[in-house]
Amino acid sequence: MLGFNTIYAGSGYDSSFYNVRNYTGTLRSEFSADHSIYRFSFSENSDKFIVSSSDLILYLYSINTGLIRSYDLNSIAINKYHIRCLDISPDGKYLLFTNVDKIYLMNLDLAIIDSWKVPNEDMPEEEGWEKEN
Secondary structure (H helix, E strand, O other): OEOOEEEEEEEOOOOEEEEEEOOOOOEEEEEEEOOOOOEEEEOOOOOEEEEEOOOOEEEEEEOOOEEEEEEEHHHOOOOHHHEEEEEEOOOOOOEEEEEOOEEEEEOOOOOEEEEEEOOOOOOOOOOOOOOOO
8 A cells, every 4th residue: 555545566577567546446647667676665655666676776656757766776786685675764755775784774866875784693795605603
């Protein structure tokens, strides 16, 4: 649920579609995109949702206007499996995502405004790394 709306999303390898319906089931907006959906999160009290794709691009959308902006995560993550969580604040003003053992906070301009490293002794940072005993 996105406010009083329900969003339906589908994804193929390199494309996706979004279908937003109001509480009566009436189509409110519909659009497609030329990227996959790997992670998806929406705001409960605004018209925004975020998507990360398999090719490590973060997309910020509005159900009213479509794509707002995008951010390339390739400078932060090695592969899509390192992006483990994606969320948007209830008011739609802040985005949060995790990359392995680091949390990033972004504003609506998709600028990173803060980050925190969390201790995670059980998870190697790089694919193929093994923890030393």
